[in-house]
Amino acid sequence: MGGPQFEPVRTVRAYERVVEQVEHAVERGELRPGERLPSERELMVQFSVSRSTVREALRVLQARGLVRSRPGDPNGAEVLPFTPAALHKSMTTLARVEELSLAELVQFRMVLEGAAYLLAARLHTSAQLAEMDEAVARMRAADGYESFSAADVDFHDAVARASGNKLIQICSDVVRSIVLDLIADKIRAPEQRLRSIAHHEEALAAVRAGDGPLAARLARQALSDFYSPYLPAGALEELLE
Amino acid sequence: MGGPQFEPVRTVRAYERVVEQVEHAVERGELRPGERLPSERELMVQFSVSRSTVREALRVLQARGLVRSRPGDPNGAEVLPFTPAALHKSMTTLARVEELSLAELVQFRMVLEGAAYLLAARLHTSAQLAEMDEAVARMRAADGYESFSAADVDFHDAVARASGNKLIQICSDVVRSIVLDLIADKIRAPEQRLRSIAHHEEALAAVRAGDGPLAARLARQALSDFYSPYLPAGALEELLE
DNA sequence: GCTAGTGCACTGGTCTGACCAGTAGGCTAC
């Protein structure tokens, strides 16, 4: 005791240093989406590492959704605009290996969508209201599950954007697609669509009236109604108050 | 028109095939956490690809938090239990490059924690209540920011676990740590701790009484009070009702 | 007999150098 306080040395792999540097450049905005990284052979000179190391670093960056590389592209890897793809991926594996139940996922959606409606009711612009109107109209006019679903997604996305919270918007989107994936094989009865449209219209009216709590409650109720056939009884009632 | 419907061929990199196979094995539970992958040299035989390809695949799997490899380990890469590390990473980059404001993050926390309290009030076990009691006691006894903060985290984690929703639990945890990272440099006044403890006790009482909506409101209020000094005025009021 | 120490076989990390298929853009032949 009393000697100098040595700290354990963390060995850092070379490719990790490369990842770090590129990542920081992107986060600091020195590399903007659409810009190109130097070619792998150029990078190995700049970082003075071998191409294997450069490539492993690029694989990590690609897995994190920061860059993309195409074979033969003479411009080098492209810096991507942020997409929730990485978020989506990690939530999906979470859902699979951590054995998230459908009930938990739908609960989560109810929470997020409820919040989105609550905020949207107070913060919406008239342009966003128009988008929602238009999406509902497309739901009513839809002639198949595909187009109905697309309009539905657009509607929810408009609400989420109107909430003004990008995190809520992105997470809602991710969780929704995961949930839809999980029940994709089960057929949805077309008559459900009519009820779904009615639900959307009610909630939209509440948003238009600026009644956030009502809109949120209706949204949660709609989700609960829609998913209850796939869930054990009473799995969602705690969030309906 | 009328000819055979050809689909565009997506060229799939070799390392992606390797990633896929390992990923599926993990998701199907054929590879359980703690088990070992064969060594890289063994994998290159099994997949009949070169070691570079195997290594690029391993880098991707590692970036996704599925495996970890240590130099010199004679057992090969280790399959990891799921950790939200990848989720954390992608949300952090989301926060940075997508320019999420602190207000948005705190809003998100309010939504998640509110839901956690709401559910916890109805679903808690007595053991979980005891944990919360014990965490509050440790907050009161804390002699520095470190120990106070650790007890605080434990309290919130107990609530989140009591909600019965792992997704809420994990996301709360991730967002909380991101938020705390963002304001880490700003000093928090010790007198805030007393108010914070009082808030926790109020909310805990509501949880114990089974009053979910009250607990949720108190939790949101507490967050709002705590973070309002760092935020523009009125940034959170929409969620307080 | 048992333990402490040594050596070995193997690991992952990195490097070098090579080949291939694909792309973009300049150049040439019409």
Add this chain to the structure above:
DNA sequence: GTAGCCTACTGGTCAGACCAGTGCACTAGC
């Protein structure tokens, strides 16, 4: 002036090598 080719690159993959670590079996010493 344009259509088509050519070339100089790119990323993807492979092969083979070296190094610093690690765990385990074996051995020398007690």
